[in-house]
Amino acid sequence: MPNTSSRPDWDIFCQVIDNFGDIGICWRLxxxxxxxxxxHVRLWVDELEVFRALRPEVDPxxxxxxxxxxxIRRWETPFVTPLPAHAVLETFACRIPEAFIAAMAQQSPRPVWINLDYLSAEAWVPGFHTLPSPHPRLPLNKSFFFPGFSRDTxxxxxxxxxxxxxxxxxxxxEQQAALWRQTGGAPPPVGSLLVSLFAYENPAIKDLLLLWQEAPMPVCCLASLSRALPAIESYAGQPLKAGALLRRxxxxxxxLPFLEQDLYDRLLWLCDLNFVRGEDSFLRAQWAARPMVWHIYPQQAAAHIAKLDAFLDLYCTDxxxxxxxxxxxxxxxxxxxxxxxxxxxxxxxxxPTLREHAxxxxxxxxxxxDLSTRLLRFARSSL
Structure with a gap:
């Protein structure tokens, strides 16, 4: 059982909004x-069932x-408020319980309160990074913390x-062979273009599969179970499940089954090209140092395109x-x-050029x- 006798160093609050990026990032951190x-880290999660997909050991x-x-604490209602940690991190604009905020205000010294926001390469990010937001009633300041690609984020x-x-x-x-065994298959023929596919719903998936079917070289597409599956099934003309293999x-x-994080990292390292989505897989693809394609999370009025272009401006510079x-x-x-x-x-x-560039x-x-180093430095300076 966790040691609950001492005040934690960090409380991290994660509300699972959609998909796995939010809990994926919170768990890694x-x-x-x-x-x-x-x-001593206490991680609050409202949807432990989603967390279990990433870490099968989790008991919802x-x-x-x-x-x-x-x-690991289940973030439930009604919320029983423990002693707040020295640093409190609310992630991706989630709203931590009012009772917990009130308890924070009673501490001396008061916790460092940080809102960890989404990753973006947009030009406005450095100007808003670490800006304080005073609570309207309580003697507390919340600071906004923006991950980013420059030194001032x-x-x-x-x-x-x-x-x-x-x-x-x-x-x-040996490690590569073990990954093939763990994902339920043997290596593809030598000379194959090895592609991982992880995406949101996208009709372009069927377009691409039809093109790969007629390619002059073998293409092996490794598709983890995700919201991309219906488009693959549309191409296949049949239902598919983990373990299915289709040749055309x-x-x-x-x-592939939905892979826990460490296995998914290795899949990215193995492939020649990685199609990724959201934030967590997008970032891990960059650490994989392989060519990639990002399916950015769609937003209303195409607001996501500005975020896509901001990253492309950086990524394509050289x-x-x-x-x-x-x-x-x-x-x-x-x-x-x-x-x-x-x-x-x-x-x-x-x-070939993109591989060297990656x-x-x-x-x-x-x-x-890295993010943890900058978070800890900021927290220490704010105590």
Whole structure:
């Protein structure tokens, strides 16, 4: 059982809004603060059933449990308020309980209260990073903390040993063979283009599968169970489940189970091209140092396109003009839901260049302090 006798160092609140990005990021951060900094972390999650998809050890029936040294609490109603931690992190604009906020105001010294926002490359982010927001009634300040790609933001989530683990995996035929066994298959034929596919609903998936079917080289598509499955089933003309294998022309599709985070990281390291979505898989694809395609979360009035373009402006800066144009064109077509042969072949022809670029991009990101380091530095300076 968790040790509840002492005041935690960090409370992290996670409200599962949609998909897995929010709990995925919160769990990675909580685990990192515990394993690398030996901090007492209490992670509050309202949907433990969703959390269990990422960590099968989680028991949704328990109000309190411990996983890898992190105290896991079910965020339930009515909320029984414990002693707040020294630092309180509400994530992705979730609203922590009013009773807990009132308890924070009674502490001396009062907790550092931080709102961890979504990752964005938009130009306005540095200007809003760490800005305070006074509570209207209580003697509390909440500070906004924005992850980002520049030195004047909150940085990016990255464990200390992540890059070393990736390099070990790349050098180990045994580890790669183990991954194939764990995902239920054998390696594809030598010379295949190995692609991971993780996306939201997108009619462009069927477009792309039809193109890969006629490709001049073998294509092996590894599709983890996700909201992309109906589009794959539409292409296949039949229901599919984890373990299914479909071959048509040059294309082989393997339907994988939903992978827990550590296995999914290895899948990204293994593939030649990664289609990712949202925030967590998007960031992990960058640490994988492989070419990628981002399916950004769609928003009303196409508000997500500005966020997509802001990242592309950074990501494409050092690419040759033709490659940058191909990346922009394909990513926009993918997010718009329609990919034609010209989009794909222009993009595919640039994959050798994009692979070298992905390595340089990852090295540049890794030269900066990570998110946990910047969070802890800010919290210490605010106490």
């Amino acid at each position: 909580a685990r990192q603060l515990r394993s690398e900094r030996q901090l 029936g328990l109000s309190m449990q411990e996983l890898q040294g992190v105290e 909150g940085g990016l989530l990255r464990e200390r040993d992540l890059l070393a683990r990736r390099q070990q995996f790349a050098a180990s035929a 022309g040059a294309l082989e599709i393997r339907i 690419l040759p003009t033709a490659s940058a144009s191909a990346v922009r064109e394909f990513w926009h077509a993918w997010s718009a839901g329609h990919v034609d042969a010209a989009h794909w072949w222009r993009f595919a022809s640039c994959l 390595k340089r991009w990852q090295e540049g990101l890794a030269s900066e302090d």
